[in-house]
Amino acid sequence: MRDFQLPGRSAVFAQNGVCATSHPLAAQAAIDILKRGGNAMDAAIAGAVLLGICEPQMTGIGGDCFVLYTRPGDTTVHALNGSGRAPAAATAERLRSQGLTTVPLTSADAVTVPGAMxxxxxxxETEGVLGLDAILAPAIHYADEGVPVAPRVAFDWGNDAETLQGSARQRYLFDGKAPQVGQIFRAPGQAEVLRRVAKDGRDAFYSGEIAEDMIAALTAQGGLHTQDDFAQTRATATTPVCGQYKGIDLLEHPPNGQGATAILMLNILKHFDIAGMDPLGAERAHIEAEAAKLAYDARNRFIADPDHMSRLDHMLAAETAAKLAALIDPKRAMAAPKDVSEAVHKDTIYITVVDKDRMAVSLIYSIFHGFGSGIASDKFGILLQNRGAGFCLDAGHANELAGGKRPMHTIIPAMLADGGRVTMPFGVMGGAYQPNGHARFVSNLQDFGMDPQAAMDAPRAFSDAGTFKLERGYSDKVRRDLTEMGHKVEIPTTAIGGSQAIRIHENGVLEGASDPRKDGCALGY
Incomplete structure (x- = not known):
């Protein structure tokens, strides 16, 4: 139990349904959908699409999603890959011939076809009960009427505003500047898009005037995208990958998501007595950082479009984790492997919903970097993701850019299960931090007996591109100790990630936790 004399928040307990996400209007919309008779999938989609209006720097209908979910009365965890592909004409050789070694973040070459819609x-259609017209109604309303800009949203908006280019600057800036807290953001063009999708379904988005608007914006920037690229976009059903840590199962979305990285990291941590360490001490932070370096190095080598990779079993094997754990010096930091983290900070949104029938949804939805590519369509103002920057340009690499291929993705929804029963859908936002965040969250629960809210409130640390970032919650002594171990330590200017979770207790009570690093909350009824 938390100390009620110190700042903090209590978890939300309810019986009929809970939503936890990063903006209160989206959480409220999801609960309203449940009260109308919708199920957890209806509510999660309604909240997610609305988050694209509440937090447009993080996500939107020009982005991708991954989803894990269960059905009422069934313990099977299903997965859906809603990530888009590179245009058919794309090649890594074309960019290499221009002298490039990475995909430029704000170019049309970084834009993969949006897969989330x-x-x-x-x-x-397959899992919901209310229909698109009902579940898109909240986002349409707020896109038309406007949303007051929340404090964390305003902070991120200001940090990422320079990414915006062309017509996107008119759509997402206020007299050329990022909005202040409380200013009203409206997106009437997106409201019209959603009205058409509500009426005519996915084809309204992937063909006709809306697709033409997106393609025209990309073509003007030298993009190779065609009508056929958009028309052929389809989400793919797949099977989660699973690992175990101290009595519980961690289920992650499979590649091209990076969820296997979290499982590998926990497999490495099994070789150390984490539970015997101070949860906020230097020893634990050091071992976790070293495990992350090794796990992320494996990620960069192996994870790609599942049709183009063959080393997933090796990455998840116990023997692989044992060999990597043996490389860790408990007293000394190793050099960061090449490309442990992407070039700049990026974030996303995550939403989880559990309903009265205990259908559970874990959904993550993103445009990758802040404001994605910075390119928006002229007529409807659809901001386009830069997920193609997740490709590499190395010839022969599994994740090499190629036409019709999906890039390695940072966004990963997760679930915990105990004895086959799903006990907690959860997610940790924060770009590259996410696998580290999943491992830290699970370790907080299992090694230190924290409840979900305490597990996400606890200070975070992340070894990011050669710099060990420790939030202000760590002591100066810990920073000094880590510096003496060889880490380059700094306090990050932005809080590390965000998280949401819902624990499903054996008696059926739902416990929703929401990260104070974001503007959001958990709500129930």
Missing amino acids: DAFCHLS
Whole structure:
């Protein structure tokens, strides 16, 4: 139990349904959908699409999603890959011939076809009960009427505003500047897009005037995208990958997501007595940082479009984790492997919903970097993701850019299960931090007996591109100790990630936890 004399928040307990996400209007919309008779999938989609209006720097209908979910009365965890592909004409050689070694972040070459809208339409039809017109109504309303800009949103908006280019600056800036807290953001063009999708389904987005608008914006920037690239976009059903840590199962979305990295990291941590360490001490932070370096190095070598990779079993094997754990010096930091982290900070949104029938949804939805590529379509103002920057340009690499291929993705939804029963859908936002965040969250629960809210409130640390970032919650002594071990330590200017979770207790009570690093909350009824 938390100390009620110190700042903090209590978890939300309810019986009929809970939503936890990063903006209160989206959480409220999800609960309203449940009260209308919708199920957890209806509510999660409604909240997610609205988050694209509440937090447009983080996500939107020009992005991708991954989803894990269960059905009422069934313990099977299903997965849906809603990530889009590179245009058919794309090649790494074309960019290498220009002297490039990475995909430029704000170029049309970084834009993969948005996959989230197809996934949402598919899930609404196959798993939802209310229909698109009902579940898109909250986002349409707020896109038309406007949303007051929340404090964390305003902070991130200001940090990422320079990414915006062309017509995107008119759509997402206020007299050329990022909005202040409380200013009203409206997106009437997106409201019209959503009205058409509500009426005519996914084809309204992937063909006709809306697709033409996106393609025209990309073509003007030298993009190779075609009508056929958009028309062929389809979400893909797949099977989660699973690992175990101290009595519980961790289920992650499979590649091209990076969820296997979290499982590998926990497999490495099994070789150390984490539970015997101070949860906020230098020893634990050091071992975790070293495990992350090794796990992320494996990620960069192996994870790619599942049709183009063959080393997943090796990455998840116990023998692999044992060999990597043996490389860790408990007293000395190793050099960071090449490309442990992407070039700049990026974030996303995550939403989880559990309903009265205990259908559970874990959904993550993103445009990758802040404001994605910075390119927006002229007529409807659809901001386009830069997920193609997740490709590499190394010839022969599994994750090499190629036409029709999906890039390695940072966004990963997760679930915990105990004895086959799903006990907690959860997610940790924060770009490259996410696998480290999943491992830290699970370790907080299992090694230190924290409840979900305490596990996400606890200070975070992340070894990011050669710099060990420790939030202000760590003591100066810990920083000094880590510096003496060889780490380059700094306090990050931005809080590390964000998280949401819902624990499903054996008696059926739902416990929702929401990260104070974001503007959001958990709500229930």
